[in-house]
Amino acid sequence: MSSSPSMVDWDLAGRTARRLVGPGPETTREEAAAVVRELHEAAATAVAHVEGLTGLRARPDGPRPEIAVVDRPGWVDANTAGMAALLDPLVDALAEKQDARPGPLATAIGSRATGVQAGGILAFLSSRVLGQYEVFGTGGRLLLVAPNVVDAERRLGVDPSDFRLWVCLHEVTHQLQFTAVPWLRDHLEAQIGEFIEATDLSPDVLRERLRDVLRSLGDAVRGIEGGDDGGLMALIRDPAQRAVLDRVTAVMSLVEGHAEFVMDGVGPDVVPSVRTLRKRFAQRRKGRGPLDRVLRRLLGLEQKMKQYADGRHFVAGVVDRVGMEGFNRVWSGPETLPRIEELTDPDRWVERVHGRPAIPA
Incomplete structure (x- = not known):
């Protein structure tokens, strides 16, 4: 997963984020299992509604969409891999364009420093993102972050079933955009x-x-x-x-x-x-x-x-x-x-x- 040691230590970024991320709202084991089950069901239900409203259809010969309900550390792991897949080629290409060796500023911002910074950013986002479609990295996966969905619906004081389907409608739309429009x-x-x-x-x-x-x-x-x-x-x-x-x-x-x-x-x-x-x-x-x-x-x-x-x-x-x-x-x-x-x-x-x-x- 790690890129060139002079740039970003993605392994350290993941470890840093996992150390900083909050645990999320308190739920019993039964409640957590019910949330995971309902999010899977809501995502499946959302597909027909999104297709009916938009007129878009996923290509029958395309990859079968995958839905993953994850916790905050799971989201961190997925996005550490995704950021590495997206940014490492960019960093390598930029490095090839430089005629001279990195100066003092670039040297000071080494792989461990940027790894810690990236970890802090991932930790912050991991408590706020409700869901996402992975365009880069592994690609093709729809992630739903269960503790953040529960936290948001409690803070907002809204109907949980409605909110979960509503969130899935948004994320399934992204999934359909990139599968119907390859x-x-x-x-x-x-x-x-x-x-x-x-x-x-x-x-x-x-x-x-x-x-x-x-x-x-x-x-x-x-x-x-x-x-x-x-x-x-x-x-x-x-x-x-x-x-x-x-x-x-x-x-x-x-x-x-x-x-x-x-x-x-x-x-x-x-x-x-x-x-x-x-x-x-x-x-x-x-x-x-x-x-x-x-x-x-x-x-x-x-x-x-x-x-x-x-x-x-x-x-x-x-x-x-x-x-x-x-x-x-x-x-x-x-x-x-x-x-x-x-x-x-x-x-x-x-x-x-x-x-x-x-x-x-």
């Missing part, structure tokens, strides 16, 4: 390759940009709004890199917004308390305290929240104008994916892809 993963990997080709940061420039990010984090501690919420992504300012990031952001906003549209679009016939869930869940996403705000900004999670909002606005706007069948043109190929400026202006996408002015359906 070129989507290849497209994301190609964008990462383009990003590497455009990367050329010197230690001095990196140090200067890190200071800017830390200044933004200081504002977050004091509760000051504004500034760049991109977190570590704010380090990237090269126009070529930003262009790639815009394309990646547009794709991720699309897939996140599409999932948000689906989890609300099924309606109260499927999830009776869907409106209550949406209202209370929106409050959860605002974060809890100063430390939570800092970590969210550092990891770019505030930008993630913007992706949910912009993506849902785009999907709802396009469906309103050309229907779901017209919206599904978005999956035809990379050229029909929304551009960053079209997320907040669905009419522009409709005119570009359908070749006519948008008229509400």
Whole structure:
């Protein structure tokens, strides 16, 4: 699992995260078993609802989707492997582009230091993620983090069965996106390759940009709004890199917004308390305290929240104008994916892809 010893010690990252992660809410053995069973059932039930609403179908000749209900350490293990599979080739490619040996800053940030840092990030996220579809790494697996689902439904005071199905609707939508549209993963990997080709940061420039990010984090501690919420992504300012990031952001906003549209679009016939869930869940996403705000900004999670909002606005706007069948043109190929400026202006996408002015359906 470990990459070059000069970069990230992924084994140490996993051990660090496991040591730092909280145990989760208290449950009896019987309660825990019931949660695992119901999440499996909810994920299976969600498939038909998602297919019926979206019109997407997984390819019959494709891999059989796997559903794994895990605890927090299990999520850490999966994502340590996933981050290694995604980042190690990127790091290797960047290293090959360097003519000189790493300078003092790069040497100081050795594999163990970055391993501990990565472990801290994984530990923080492991108590908040409800579920995810593994696009990279092992790929093809749908993870549902049982203790986080239980913790969230208790904090929100919502119906457990409704909430579990609601969460599964979101994650199964992601699963269907990447199984019904197999070129989507290849497209994301190609964008990462383009990003590497455009990367050329010197230690001095990196140090200067890190200071800017830390200044933004200081504002977050004091509760000051504004500034760049991109977190570590704010380090990237090269126009070529930003262009790639815009394309990646547009794709991720699309897939996140599409999932948000689906989890609300099924309606109260499927999830009776869907409106209550949406209202209370929106409050959860605002974060809890100063430390939570800092970590969210550092990891770019505030930008993630913007992706949910912009993506849902785009999907709802396009469906309103050309229907779901017209919206599904978005999956035809990379050229029909929304551009960053079209997320907040669905009419522009409709005119570009359908070749006519948008008229509400």
